[in-house]
Amino acid sequence: MKTTIPIKRKYGFTLVELLVAVSVMAIIAMLGWRGLDVIIRARNSLTGELEKAHGVQLAFAQMESDCEHLISYSTLPNRAPLVVAQNRLVLVRNVFADNQPSRVQVVAYHLRDGVLSRRESAATRDLATLDALWQAEAADVANSRDVVLQTGVAGMGVRVWLSDGTGWRQPGIDVAPSGGATPTGLEVLLQVQGAARGMTKVFLLGAQ
Template identity: 50%
Template sequence: MTNSSRARGFTLVELLVAISILAIVAVLGWRGLDGIVRARVALTQQMETTRGMQLAFAQMQSDCEHIAQRDVVDQRPYLLVGADRLTLVREVFMENQPSRLQVVAYRIVNGTLMRRESQPTRDLVQLDALWQAVTSDADTNPAVALQTGVTGMQVATWLNNSWRQGGVDPGANAAGTGQQPVQSQQPDLPAQVSNEPTGLQVALQAQNLQQPMVKSFLLGEP
C-alpha cells in the first residue's frame, strides 16, 4: 500500500477553523436566546403592570360611582385633586345597615400607588375631622398598595364641557372651581354653568410603560 492511498486526517489549521466557526455559532445562538429571554421578561413585567393598573382603575371606578352627593355632605368638600393625589368622600353601603360616609385617598408614595380609607361614619362633624386628617396626611389608618413602579398620576375633572386640571379650592367650591380648563371637547354653548364636576379622568405613568394608562369615570353613576 502506497502513501497516497492512506486516509489522511484533519490538519491543525482545519481543526482551528472548525472550532472558530462553532464558537461563532455558539455566541450568536447565546445572544439570540438572551434577547428572547429579555424580551419575555420585559413583556411579563408590562403585562403585570397593566393588570395592576386595571385593578387600580376598577377600585377607582367603584369609588367614583359611590361618590357622595351634594345633598348628603351639604357644603362640605367631597373631591380634592392634586399632583399625584386624589381624595374623595364616598358612600358606603352594607347589608342591613344605613349608608355611611368614608374618606378615600389615593397617593403615590415612593413609586407605589397607595389607597387609604377612613372609618365609615354618619356624623358630619366626624367626617370633617376625617377629611382634615386625610388631606393633611395625618391619617393613621393603614394604606393598601395597589401598584408599584408608578412614577406619576394626573387627575382631571369634567366640568362645563371641558377637562380641568389643577388643585381644587374647597373654600371657593367643594368640587372644583379652582381648576383651570385644559381642553374643550365641545363648542361653547349657552348652557347653564355648573360648579359640580360630572366626570373624572386619571392618567397613571409607570416605569416600564412608554405611555400613561388613562381611564375616565362618571361621578355618581355606575
C-alpha cells in the same frame, strides 16, 4: 520474486481542519447565545410591562368603584365630597353592607416616591365624625392604613369634567364651583416609569 504488499493509507482530519471546525462551532455557539440573550431580555422586559399594566388596570378598577359610589353634593352642603390635587385624590363614598344601613367613608389616593397607594377611613353615619375624618385626611400623612396599588409610577394627573360647559378643570382646589355646577366625570392619568405614554381612564361620578 518479491511480492509487494500495498500499504493502506489511513484518512482522517488534520490538526488544521480540527481547529477550523472548532472555531466555526464556537462562532455559531456565540451567535446563538447572543440571539437567545436578546430573546430572554425582550421577554423579561415585556413581562415587566405587562405586570405594570395589569397593576394599573386594577388601580383603575378600584377608582371606578369609588367614583361610582361617590355621595351626592347635597349630602355635604358645606364641603365638596371630591377634592383633586397633583398626585392626590380624596373623596367621600357611600358604603353598603348586607343587613346594615348605608354609611359613608373617606377614601384617598396618594402618589409618593413612585408608589400609588389607597387608604380608607372607618365607615360612619355621623356627619361630625365624617368631618373629623376629612380633616385628618387633609393632613396628608402616610400611615399604616395605606394599601399599595402600584409601584413604579412616575406621575399622576387628575382632572374633572364640569356640567356647566366649562369642560375639564385642572386640580388644585375644591372642585365644587361657585356657580353651582357639579363635576360629572373624572379623568386620571398614570404615568408608569419607563413607559413612553401614560395610561388614562375616565370615570363617571356617582350614580349617573
